[in-house]
Amino acid sequence: xxxxxxxxxKYKFLGNDYLTWIWFLIETDQNIxxxxxxxxxxxxxxxxxxxxxxxxxxxxxxxxxxxxxxxGLEEGTTALKKGAYVTQINLVCKINxxxxxxxxxxxxxxxxxxxxxxxxxxxxxxxxxxxVLEKSFFCFNIFKVIDTLFLNYLEQRTADEWNIKGLQDIxxxxxxx
Amino acid sequence: xxxxxxTHSVSRYHIDGKIxxxxxxxVRNGLIKHSIPKIESDYDEISAGWTPVxxxxxxxxxxxxxxxxxxxxxxxxxxxxxxPAKVIQKYMAIEIEKKKEKSGRDxxxxxxxxxxxxxVIDILMHKIPAIPNLxxxxxxxxxxxxxxxxxxxxxxxxFETIFLKSFNLKPIRLxxxxxxxxxxxxxxxxxxxxxxxxPLKYSR
Numbered sequence: 001x002x003x004x005x006x007x008x009x010k011y012k013f014l015g016n017d018y019l020t021w022i023w024f025l026i027e028t029d030q031n032i033x034x035x036x037x038x039x040x041x042x043x044x045x046x047x048x049x050x051x052x053x054x055x056x057x058x059x060x061x062x063x064x065x066x067x068x069x070x071x072g073l074e075e076g077t078t079a080l081k082k083g084a085y086v087t088q089i090n091l092v093c094k095i096n097x098x099x100x101x102x103x104x105x106x107x108x109x110x111x112x113x114x115x116x117x118x119x120x121x122x123x124x125x126x127x128x129x130x131x132v133l134e135k136s137f138f139c140f141n142i143f144k145v146i147d148t149l150f151l152n153y154l155e156q157r158t159a160d161e162w163n164i165k166g167l168q169d170i171x172x173x174x175x176x177x
Numbered sequence: 178x179x180x181x182x183x184t185h186s187v188s189r190y191h192i193d194g195k196i197x198x199x200x201x202x203x204v205r206n207g208l209i210k211h212s213i214p215k216i217e218s219d220y221d222e223i224s225a226g227w228t229p230v231x232x233x234x235x236x237x238x239x240x241x242x243x244x245x246x247x248x249x250x251x252x253x254x255x256x257x258x259x260x261p262a263k264v265i266q267k268y269m270a271i272e273i274e275k276k277k278e279k280s281g282r283d284x285x286x287x288x289x290x291x292x293x294x295x296x297v298i299d300i301l302m303h304k305i306p307a308i309p310n311l312x313x314x315x316x317x318x319x320x321x322x323x324x325x326x327x328x329x330x331x332x333x334x335x336f337e338t339i340f341l342k343s344f345n346l347k348p349i350r351l352x353x354x355x356x357x358x359x360x361x362x363x364x365x366x367x368x369x370x371x372x373x374x375x376p377l378k379y380s381r
Contacts, residue, residue: 007354013376014353020379083380108352110328114185128181128231132245135180136315139187139324150353151361158370167377174379 012107016053018153019086019106023050023076024170036148040095047090047101050076054084063087077177093145100142109146114139179230179313179326180250188333190323190348191359192316200318204249205238207343212236213254219303225255225335227343233311249316253325253336256307260298268297312336321359323348 002010025032026044033042048069054062064079066072076084086106090113093100102114116138119131156166179185196203213226213236228234229241230252243251272293276285285293313326314336325336333350340348349355357363357371 001358002354004350004355008350008352011354011372012352014371014374017377018353020377080379083378085376085379108188108328109356110186110188110352112186112328114187115183116185129245131181132230132248132250136246136248139180139185139315140317143187143189143324147356147360150356151363154357154361154363154371155367157374158367170377171379 008107013085014154015109015150016085016087016106017157018109018150019089019104020080021153021170022091022149023086023089024173028169028173032145032149035152036145038148042145043094045092045094046073047092047103049088049090049103050086051088052076052079052084053087054079054082074177077174080174081177093142095141095145098138098141100138102142104146109150111142111146114142116142179252179311180315180324181230181313185326186328188325188328189351190325191351191355192318192321192323192346192348193359194346196318196344196346201244204243204318204344208238208243208251211339211343212238213256217256217307221258221307222302223255223257224307225253225339227314227339228252228254228311230313233309247317247319249314249318251314253312253314253332253339254309255312255332255335256309258302258305258307260301260305264301265294265297268301269293272297314340 001007022044023046024030025035026046032044033040036042048071049065049067050073051066052064054064056062062079062084064075064084066076076086088103088105090101090103093102098117100114100116103112104110105112116135119134156162159166208227211226213228214224215236218224226236227238228236228251229238229243230250232241233252233254235241236254238251243249269290273285273290276289276293277283310332312329312332315324315326317323325333327333337348337350340346349359351359357368361368363371
């Protein structure tokens with residue numbers, strides 16, 4: 001295994017490319033449950049923010065942030081067309097009836113602002129274990145979705161047909177704006 | 178900033194290796210050995226250690242549980258003393274005036290100013306209480322997964338150091354590369370192919 005700090009910097013683009021792919025999946029109505037090979041009905045939607053970056057000719061970067069519940073994503077799609085990639089996205093994930101909201105950062109795949117489904121249990125002494133187990137279960141669910149999709153993405157990306165099929169589909173989507 | 182709060186920020190780790198002997202006893206011993214001191218030190222700018230989730234200000238792992246179902250759950254508490262710059266400025270001005278009066282001079286040298294600053298910080302550091310911050314740690318030992326409920330860099334660094342000291346297990350931070358290395362069922366040639374990937378260009 002590579003040195004951790006080196007590996008983090010060298011392969012952070014994989015996370016950014018992954019988030020860009022997630023946006024593509026959402027916008028092109030792909031079946032997330034079948035990608036996850038899950039019996040549960042899993043859907044993803046773009047939430048209230050998306051951040052993109054575009055490397056400019058010199059060493060500088062252009063950062064495009066779109067925020068707001070009703071924000072249009074046109075600026076983002078235009079940026080994609082100019083060569084930008086997603087670095088952070090707020091997602092709404094539904095697993096059957098349960099809704100999760102969170103922001104995920106590409107380079108680390110860290111999650112912030114995760115809101116899990118409401119629990120009926122209280123944090124009173126006799127129910128604390130139940131709350132802990134239920135909250136843990138919710139968190140594990142989300143990371144399972146993230147990791148399974150990520151590894152599925154990498155399987156596609158390392159497959160021989162990626163350049164003909166996968167990448168081409170994303171380019172066609174970006175070209176359609 | 179914890180598992181039970183309404184929103185969570187989470188960074189993840191893969192825990193490599195195994196604990197020898199009785200797992201629960203060894204984890205309890207590690208937590209007790211590196212629990213946050215009950216009595217705050219007057220001199221330490223920062224102190225950090227474990228404490229039970231249900232008792233953040235009384236780090237008693239004999240009285241409070243760290244085992245929930247099959248998971249270990251405890252908190253990392255980091256107590257930090259931070260003196261606001263304006264408070265230092267105020268006390269420096271007072272001490273500089275005192276020094277001028279005592280010496281009969283209407284100026285003081287750069288070296289004297291540095292000495293006064295050090296003295297002021299030293300005195301204030303003893304006087305002010307540390308501000309505690311709590312970060313929950315959820316450890317699924319069987320699956321080698323650990324969830325730290327923060328994404329703050331400093332807290333992550335403290336966690337990594339104290340965890341290694343406590344359990345002699347190295348926590349490996351999970352991010353794109355380490356997820357492939359530790360959580361995938363990819364074959365070695367597949368892992369090699371991932372390592373040869375380069376950033377995609379979406380525009381034609």
